[in-house]
Amino acid sequence: MKKTLEELAAMIGGEVVGDGGVEISGMNGIREAAPGEITFVTNAKYATLAAKTQASALIYPRDMELPAKPVIRTDDPAAAFAQLLPVFTDPETYEPSGIHPSAHVAEDARLGKDVTLGPNVVIEPKVVIGDGVTVGANSFIGFKARIGAGTHLYPNVTVCSKSVLGDRVKVFSGTVIGSDGFGFENVNGAHQKIPQMGIVLIEDDVEIGANVTIDRARFSKTVIGRGSKIDNLVQIAHNVIIGEHCIIVAQVGISGSTIVGKNAILAGQAGIAGHLTIGANTVVAAQAGVTGSLPPNSMVSGYPAKPHEHAKRVNAHVQKLPEYVRRIKKLESKHPQEES
Numbered sequence: 001m002k003k004t005l006e007e008l009a010a011m012i013g014g015e016v017v018g019d020g021g022v023e024i025s026g027m028n029g030i031r032e033a034a035p036g037e038i039t040f041v042t043n044a045k046y047a048t049l050a051a052k053t054q055a056s057a058l059i060y061p062r063d064m065e066l067p068a069k070p071v072i073r074t075d076d077p078a079a080a081f082a083q084l085l086p087v088f089t090d091p092e093t094y095e096p097s098g099i100h101p102s103a104h105v106a107e108d109a110r111l112g113k114d115v116t117l118g119p120n121v122v123i124e125p126k127v128v129i130g131d132g133v134t135v136g137a138n139s140f141i142g143f144k145a146r147i148g149a150g151t152h153l154y155p156n157v158t159v160c161s162k163s164v165l166g167d168r169v170k171v172f173s174g175t176v177i178g179s180d181g182f183g184f185e186n187v188n189g190a191h192q193k194i195p196q197m198g199i200v201l202i203e204d205d206v207e208i209g210a211n212v213t214i215d216r217a218r219f220s221k222t223v224i225g226r227g228s229k230i231d232n233l234v235q236i237a238h239n240v241i242i243g244e245h246c247i248i249v250a251q252v253g254i255s256g257s258t259i260v261g262k263n264a265i266l267a268g269q270a271g272i273a274g275h276l277t278i279g280a281n282t283v284v285a286a287q288a289g290v291t292g293s294l295p296p297n298s299m300v301s302g303y304p305a306k307p308h309e310h311a312k313r314v315n316a317h318v319q320k321l322p323e324y325v326r327r328i329k330k331l332e333s334k335h336p337q338e339e340s
Contacts, residue, residue: 001025001087001088002023002024002025003023003024003087004020004021004022004023004024005018005019005020005021005022005024005038005057005070005072006020006021008024008038008072008084008087009072011083011084011087012059012072012074012080012083012084013074014059014072014073014074014080015062015072015073015074016070016071016072016073017066017070017071017072017073018057018069018070018071019070020070022056022057022070023036023056024036024037024038024056024057025037025088026038026088027039027081027084027085027088028055030046030049030050030053030055030058031049031053033053033054033055034054034055035054035055035056036056037054037055037056038055038056038057038058038059038072038084039053039055039058039059039081040058040059040060040077040078040080040081041058041059041060041061041064041077042061042077042078043061043064044064047064047065047067050067050069051067051068053069055069056069056070057069057070057071057072058070058071058072059071059072059074059077059080059081060072060073060074060077061073061074061075061077062074062075096116096118096134097114097116098116098117099115099116099117100117100118100119100120100121100137102119102120103117103118103119103120103121103122103123104120104121104122104123105117105121105123106123106124106125106126106127107125108125108126109123109124109125109126109127109128109129110127110128110129111123111129112129112130112131112132112133112149113131113132114131114132115129115131115132115133115134115135116133116134116135117135118134118135118136118137118138118139118155119137119138120137120138121135121136121137121138121139121140121141122139122140122141123135123141124140124141124142124143124144124145124161125143125144126143126144127141127142127143127144127145127146127147128145128146128147129141129146129147130147130148130149130150130151130167131149131150132149132150133147133148133149133150133151133152133153134151134152134153135147135153135157136152136153136154136155136156136157136173137155137156138155138156139153139154139155139156139157139158139159140157140158140159141153141159142158142159142160142161142162142163142178143161143162144161144162145159145160145161145162145163145164145165145178146163146164146165147159147165147169148165148166148167148168148169148204149167149168150167150168151165151166151167151168151169151170151171152169152170152171153171154170154171154172154173154210155173156173156174157171157172157173157174157175157176157177158175158176158177158178158179159171159177159178160176160177160178160179160200160216161178162178162199162216163177163178163199163200163201163202163216164199164200164201164202165177165202166201166202166203166204166205166206166226167204167205168204168205169202169204169205169206169207169208170206170207170208171208172208172209172210172212172232173210173211174210174211174212175208175209175210175211175212175213175214176212176213176214177200177202177208177214178199178200178214178215178216179213179215179216180196180215180216180238181196181215181216181217181218181222181237181238181239181256182215182237182238182256183196183218183238183256194218195218196215196216196217196218196238197217197218197219198216198217198218198219198220198221198222198238198239199216199217199221199222200214200215200216200217200221200222200223200224201221201222201223201224202214202224203223203224203225203226203227203228203244204226204227205226205227206224206225206226206227206228206229206230207228207229207230208224208230209230209231209232209233209234209250210232210233211232211233212230212232212233212234212235212236213234213235213236214236215236215237215238215256216238217238217239218238218239218256219239220239221239221241222236222237222238222239222240222241223240223241223242224236224242225241225242225243225244225245225246225262226244226245227244227245228242228243228244228245228246228247228248229246229247229248230248231248231249231250231252231268232250233250233251234248234249234250234251234252234253234254235252235253235254236248236254237253237254237255237256237257237258237274238256238257239256239257240254240255240256240257240258240259240260241258241259241260242254242260242264243259243260243261243262243263243264243280244262244263245262245263246260246262246263246264246265246266247264247265247266248266249265249266249267249268249270249286250268250269251268251269252266252267252268252269252270252271252272253270253271253272254266254272255271255272255273255274255275256274256275257274257275258272258273258274258275258276258277258278259276259277259278260272260278261277261278261279261280261281261282261296262280262281263280263281264278264279264280264281264282264283264284265282265283265284266278266284267283267284267285267286267287267288268286268287269286269287270284270285270286270287270288270289270290271288271289271290272284272290273289273290273291273292276290276292276293276294277293277294278290278293278294278298279293279294279295279296279297279298280296280297281296281297282294282295282296282297282298282299282300283298283299283300283308284300284301284305285299285300285301285302285305285308285311286301287303288300288301288302288303288305289302289303289304289305290304290305291304291305292304292305302314302315
């Protein structure tokens with residue numbers, strides 16, 4: 001499929017600068033784009049790449065100096081680019097349907113309309129599955145679990161007993177929801193297991209990446225709030241409560257009973273200690289180690305995590321330590337201390 005630049009601009013409410021008749025047949029990243037494709041630039045940091053790209057056109061911010069190529073100017077180039085992706089996406093996909101003969105469904109499980117179960121799926125007794133749910137091959141849904149309408153579980157997902165998933169949830173392969181929380185008491189030198197009696201509640205419109213582990217609560221619920229998005233390889237411990245519309249990036253670990261406020265962002269490999277409160281709209285930078293509660297609208301980095309601007313100043317001085325040591329030794333050589 002080909003579209004002119006003018007046609008694409010009309011779809012996203014953008015302004016064409018240059019040849020609006022240039023034909024676009026695909027989309028790509030700024031480094032990979034070839035003639036006939038369109039790419040995008042979000043800020044001046046990419047101006048050099050924009051000048052070198054082979055793309056035939058670019059989507060550009062309104063406030064940047066324009067390149068020699070035809071452009072569409074928009075307020076948000078990244079969002080505009082995402083909006084255009086379906087125009088050039090191959091519509092041919094494989095969508096399984098129906099219940100595969102090898103799927104095992106307990107007699108008293110309740111399945112809604114238009115449910116799809118792939119090969120070797122296991123549905124245990126008293127499970128309730130809503131309309132339009134897809135469960136991929138080799139997935140397991142445990143006793144008394146509930147799966148909301150329109151939810152999609154990709155192959156090899158495990159939903160343990162009594163877990164509750166809301167509507168339109170996506171869970172990618174390898175994820176385990178509702179395994180036991182890590183709870184032990186040392187009794188006479190031996191680690192005695194504490195029963196984990198609670199559940200996991202995943203609210204509506206949550207997306208969970210591959211190989212995520214979300215532990216059931218010791219009591220009550222471990223909760224993932226509505227609209228939150230969780231990247232691959234994240235560990236969420238028992239009784240954690242994550243608010244609505246949070247972003248949890250790959251390899252984050254959240255210890256037990258911590259509360260994360262709505263719209264928080266936990267960047268890659270951040271570690272959050274247990275029994276803390278992370279305020280709404282807080283940003284925790286990559287690899288930060290949070291050891292204390294944070295008020296709303298915080299931005300922290302480093303270990304232990306501290307206000308980001310302060311952490312940057314500390315890090316700047318750390319980088320200069322060899323120079324500081326050299327200067328101190330020079331001063332000491334000029335002014336030797338008397339021995340007491």
